[in-house]
Amino acid sequence: MQQGIHVNGWRLNVKEKTFQVIVSVLIIVLSIYIASKCINTIVKDKAKGNINEAAVQTANFLVGEIIENTSILTQYMIYMENHGDLSEEMKKQILESVVTEYINGSEYSYDTNDPGYKQVVQLIYDKVNATEQPETTQLETVEETTTQPQTKVEEAKKELVPIPKMTGTKYTKDNLGSFKKVIERFYTVTAATTIRESDMPLDKALSEKFKIKGNNKKPQILIYHTHSMETFSNSNSEDKNTTIIGVGNRLEKVLSKQFGYNVIHDKTTYDIVNGVLDRNEAYTQSEKGVKKILKDNPSISLVLDIHRDGVNDNTHLVTEINGKPTAKIMFLNGMSRFKESGDISYLHNDYLFENLALTLQMKLAAEAYYPDFTRRNYINAYEYNLGVCRQCMLIEIGAQTNTYQEAVNAAEPLAVLIDKVMRGE
Incomplete structure (x- = not known):
């Protein structure tokens, strides 16, 4: 009732x-x-x-x-x-x-x-x-x-970030189409991997319930950056607040101040290994850090790894939201599977279905409320530490060709979408 x-x-x-x-x-x-x-x-x-x-x-x-x-x-x-x-x-x-x-x-x-x-x-x-x-x-x-x-x-x-009215398409199981149509319309699947209907049965994915547990007296959301050194076209190399870290700051502020969540923003530099930039080893380092934070804060029920993408220099991923130039975002999922050799055993993810269902719901919410905000969901072979918990997302906010302010602006509608999906809207 x-x-x-x-x-x-x-x-x-x-x-x-x-x-x-x-x-x-x-x-x-x-x-x-x-x-x-x-x-x-x-x-x-x-x-x-x-x-x-x-x-x-x-x-x-x-x-x-x-x-x-x-x-x-x-x-x-x-x-x-x-x-x-x-x-x-x-x-x-x-x-x-x-x-x-x-x-x-x-x-x-x-x-x-x-x-x-x-x-x-x-x-x-x-x-x-x-x-x-x-x-x-x-x-x-x-x-x-x-x-x-x-x-x-x-x-x-x-x-305040304005709460949007529905201006796009509201997708349901009645108008979403077949699994094949969904992949063709909303996803980019790299040649290295595959996604099968059994990985993400659409009816089950649409009805899967996600929510932020507990009250805000204890930490509920973790924001971190596997690649904390990622910068934008006008970032100041001496000011971390103009890098992807600053985008995380804005996301943290909207989620906590506007929507009332208790947020931890981990600003650890995981992609400097032995004094050298190493974005592959960064995932090993961030996994250790995130698991420790989750162990110390078992009340956390949503984990967000915030990145910016790398694109061709002539590509500018921008739209306009609330009258401001806003970087487009992309949800990334790892299948822990190679197309040719099959499952990657050492990268097993117990929460593969939940990860896929969550980013599908986020994508469809964006299609309804911010139709031009999100790119196609990206599917690749690896695991990307998405198995650390049931509600876990890797989100690419803009790219190196976006300005820092465009990326910061994108954190605002992203926070709105997170709140809507977590409250079952």
Whole structure:
């Protein structure tokens, strides 16, 4: 059964977004619980016509906890942006319903029928939105002396990556076609290897479920770079932040700040071996590093190896997304198989099907939301450390002919696609 929120007889089917918001407001609920006695005091004093100044400050502290937490701000803004057709009153009631739903299902005790509860929700709503002068509530009798909350809201808005509407083709098992057609339309398979229908049965691949496990109190996503020395056309050789490392920085920031995931970005230089650039030995080195990180952080459930491709000097892999020049990306899969001699036993991958299903879903999501963003999925013979976990991808962002900024821009829609696929959209 799909979960929704009941508001005055309306059932709002917000699916995973509701869950995401519920998780995001955890800090709100904890703060409400801590401040509950002060809030009750406010209500009692209100009946006597005497608002306690210290209690008002406590309520403002509650709001401050939200304002200071950028991930909560961005999560809530995205939710409101995706439901722009709702009235302000309905949005306010959704906020109250989300908080109430969490409280009722948690170990914390708070009387949501208390008159002061609606005032707390109103105060939270006014401060977090801060898009216009908020209505005066009976809690706000102490004049505020700072505009810092509004400043932080504006800063958070600047960090938002727009959530796209579906402008491309939504592929399902009914219109995707045969396995042969899918390979012809969406894949490049090198002469060194093969991909068979038994490797990736389409119905099973489309229905395979992927998600980020746990909550963001522990690491959930690992970003690393087997080839950390890869540069772009205008990279500064003395500044790692203008290399593929900087692209990983932007991907990390969007995934963590906008979507609320707990991300580890491993910036280890794996492709310098004995002082020399060695991109083949780099996979041996990165495998050791990644396995250690996963052992130390078993909560991680998605691993991303972020590269940039190498192409002919006259090839420029660029499109436009959100009004910005954006490098095109490519998902790469290794089959651990040579076409002539068969399986490569020392490169066995227990998660070959899952890897293939995940990149297929990512490709189809891109076709629906960013039709010109992705290149054909690339299939080669080797394993590329994709067997380290079930949800593992190697992603090529642009190439040496792209500018650094074009590649950084590509990290933004990539983060959106990752979030959509991980939430089952």
